[in-house]
Amino acid sequence: MAAFPLAHVIESQQFDRDLLEVVFQTADQMKADLYGQRRFAKALEGRIMASLFYEPSTRTRFSFESAMLRLGGSVITTENAREFSSAAKGESLSDSTRIMNGYADVIVMRHNEAGSAARASEISCIPVINAGDGAGQHPTQALLDMYTIVDAFSGMSSLKIAMVGDLRYGRTVRSLSYLLTKYENVEIIFVSPPVCKMEGDIKAYLDKNNVPWREETDLARVAPEVDCIYMTRIQKERFHDPEDYLAAAGKYILTLDRVQTMKPGAIIMHPLPRVDEIPKEVDDDPRARYFQQALNGLYIRMALLYLLLKKD
Numbered sequence: 001m002a003a004f005p006l007a008h009v010i011e012s013q014q015f016d017r018d019l020l021e022v023v024f025q026t027a028d029q030m031k032a033d034l035y036g037q038r039r040f041a042k043a044l045e046g047r048i049m050a051s052l053f054y055e056p057s058t059r060t061r062f063s064f065e066s067a068m069l070r071l072g073g074s075v076i077t078t079e080n081a082r083e084f085s086s087a088a089k090g091e092s093l094s095d096s097t098r099i100m101n102g103y104a105d106v107i108v109m110r111h112n113e114a115g116s117a118a119r120a121s122e123i124s125c126i127p128v129i130n131a132g133d134g135a136g137q138h139p140t141q142a143l144l145d146m147y148t149i150v151d152a153f154s155g156m157s158s159l160k161i162a163m164v165g166d167l168r169y170g171r172t173v174r175s176l177s178y179l180l181t182k183y184e185n186v187e188i189i190f191v192s193p194p195v196c197k198m199e200g201d202i203k204a205y206l207d208k209n210n211v212p213w214r215e216e217t218d219l220a221r222v223a224p225e226v227d228c229i230y231m232t233r234i235q236k237e238r239f240h241d242p243e244d245y246l247a248a249a250g251k252y253i254l255t256l257d258r259v260q261t262m263k264p265g266a267i268i269m270h271p272l273p274r275v276d277e278i279p280k281e282v283d284d285d286p287r288a289r290y291f292q293q294a295l296n297g298l299y300i301r302m303a304l305l306y307l308l309l310k311k312d
């Protein structure tokens, strides 16, 4: 296997189509191996991953930690680093990063500020993986999202995807938009309340890369037309004005009745956690892929850790 060209994983734009293929093929290998021969069970033996989470997480932190352990590596970790690390005493991110360089072989970092992972990577001699930086990006989520889409539509000659909900503060939809530009015949429909529309930088990037997009407010009109509905939570914690949150909350619910209007072969995705935007009764519909999507995060993160840390 060729050397992995990235020193850090900070943003989706780092991945071109060839690199995506490398990550997805490695994820396929990891998935097959987990339920098979376990040839990779000691692949990262002796290596240490530091998971440094300044914001809450279930999927990203646990899947990264599970991935490292399943590859034979070890994990040192802090959840709620804003309270339980020396950040609470005023230590800078730069100092914390420098210190972790001596203790670990890779840093997986979730932070509340956009650009934080990039700043850490500038002074880190070990790989930094962005596990979500405020309303910035969540590139490993985008990788597992794209892996899920490619798996669902093998061959994928075209894709019409609706991104629904909090598109303004949603780092997952931002990161996924970048990756979608790497594929042919993709069309994106942004469905959101007026207070959380997709930002202009993403729209400009899509224009530059000739990816057609449009904005809608009516999910009922869009649902029958798309191959994928990517629901997102309205993120109360990111709104500066409570009035804006109230204007956005509860506006888009993908009810089972609405799901029945979707194409039979379409899929429903969600980065999770969900609040009320996908009722539980949708979970049994064959189009619901969000739990498989979350599991795919394990294979993708095993692949990334392996590619970043394996000895040549």
Ligand code: CP
Residues within 6 Å of the ligand: 056, 057, 058, 059, 060, 061, 132, 141, 271, 272, 273
């Ligand atoms: N999708 C995602 O990032 O989930 P967590 O916040 O639980 O990590």
